Amino acid sequence: MPHLCRLLQENSFILWLDSNVVLSLVLEIMHYSGFFLIVGTTAIVDLRVLGLAGRDEQPSALAEQLRPWMWTGVVMAFVSGFFMFSADALDFYEAYTFRFKVGIVLVALICGVVVYSKTRHWESLPSIPVGAKVLALISLVLWIGSILASVEVPAISGVG
Amino acid sequence: MLSFFMAIAKWLQSTWWALDISGSTWIYPFVQATHFTGLSMWIGTNLSLDLRMMGIGKKRRTAAELSEALFWWNWLGLLIAITGGFLLFSSAATKYIPNPAFEIKLGIFIPLGIIVHIINQQKVKTWGAASEPSGVARLMGLFELLIWFTVITCAVSIPNFDTH
Numbered sequence: 001m002p003h004l005c006r007l008l009q010e011n012s013f014i015l016w017l018d019s020n021v022v023l024s025l026v027l028e029i030m031h032y033s034g035f036f037l038i039v040g041t042t043a044i045v046d047l048r049v050l051g052l053a054g055r056d057e058q059p060s061a062l063a064e065q066l067r068p069w070m071w072t073g074v075v076m077a078f079v080s081g082f083f084m085f086s087a088d089a090l091d092f093y094e095a096y097t098f099r100f101k102v103g104i105v106l107v108a109l110i111c112g113v114v115v116y117s118k119t120r121h122w123e124s125l126p127s128i129p130v131g132a133k134v135l136a137l138i139s140l141v142l143w144i145g146s147i148l149a150s151v152e153v154p155a156i157s158g159v160g
Numbered sequence: 161m162l163s164f165f166m167a168i169a170k171w172l173q174s175t176w177w178a179l180d181i182s183g184s185t186w187i188y189p190f191v192q193a194t195h196f197t198g199l200s201m202w203i204g205t206n207l208s209l210d211l212r213m214m215g216i217g218k219k220r221r222t223a224a225e226l227s228e229a230l231f232w233w234n235w236l237g238l239l240i241a242i243t244g245g246f247l248l249f250s251s252a253a254t255k256y257i258p259n260p261a262f263e264i265k266l267g268i269f270i271p272l273g274i275i276v277h278i279i280n281q282q283k284v285k286t287w288g289a290a291s292e293p294s295g296v297a298r299l300m301g302l303f304e305l306l307i308w309f310t311v312i313t314c315a316v317s318i319p320n321f322d323t324h
Contacts, residue, residue, distance in 0.1 A: 040204010148193040
């Protein structure tokens with residue numbers, strides 16, 4: 001893995017990308033915007049399942065409307081994140097905070113996707129099950145945790 | 161004018177909460193995370209509405225219905241973002257005040273974005289009542305979208321202008 005990281009950060013395209021101030025800025029803007037889109041839209045769907053937001057809307061209607069923007073955010077954050085990682089791949093790989101961040105983001109994403117995909121089933125039941133609300137709460141907490149983990153990466157490891 | 165703002169910044173930086181934030185390894189990232197959580201709710205919901213106003217994406221819900229469903233959480237997001245942002249600013253106010261990226265972000269684009277957002281939220285009831293949004297709705301959605309991207313650009317550019 002360290003060998004792969006070294007190859008990645010010594011790649012001529014990655015070196016060119018990293019040395020280009022404008023493109024580095026574009027990647028950063030894309031990463032933040034993507035993250036805002038994922039967390040913002042998923043939080044609203046989670047809050048709806050918890051019965052706290054958009055109660056005039058069916059959970060599935062809200063999820064269907066916001067799902068494309070959640071996925072747009074995922075693509076934006078992952079593509080830009082990959083290039084940002086590549087520029088300092090070895091340092092990121094060695095930072096335990098970064099590994100923790102990636103782990104928590106992946107678990108949060110899985111929980112979020114499950115919540116999005118189950119809304120239609122849950123609303124067909126007489127009331128939204130407690131398990132669904134717990135899952136929505138876990139998704140919400142994990143996304144806030146992933147933000148915290150993200151800001152801790154440079155604070156603790158000095159990378160990024 | 162700058163000396164007036166610098167005097168306020170110096171006072172802010174000496175308050176107990178600012179000293180607590182800047183003096184702790186752990187509090188700063190927590191406050192930063194609070195700021196980002198608020199921003200995610202504010203920007204995430206704004207972008208969703210702007211894109212719907214532009215006629216992009218699923219059209220089962222009109223822009224007016226989506227705006228109503230997101231309303232309270234959208235503004236709660238801004239409140240959280242402002243609280244976190246104010247605390248972050250307090251901890252290093254004298255560093256932020258002379259920073260041109262920060263000045264442009266806070267002095268021009270954030271107020272402009274909020275004004276345009278309020279107009280959009282008010283007018284979407286008429287502009288975005290139909291499944292296919294009107295021309296003016298598309299234009300205003302795009303305008304607001306570009307303002308928030310500019311705000312993010314200014315925010316990520318702040319370290320590039322850091323003179324300390």
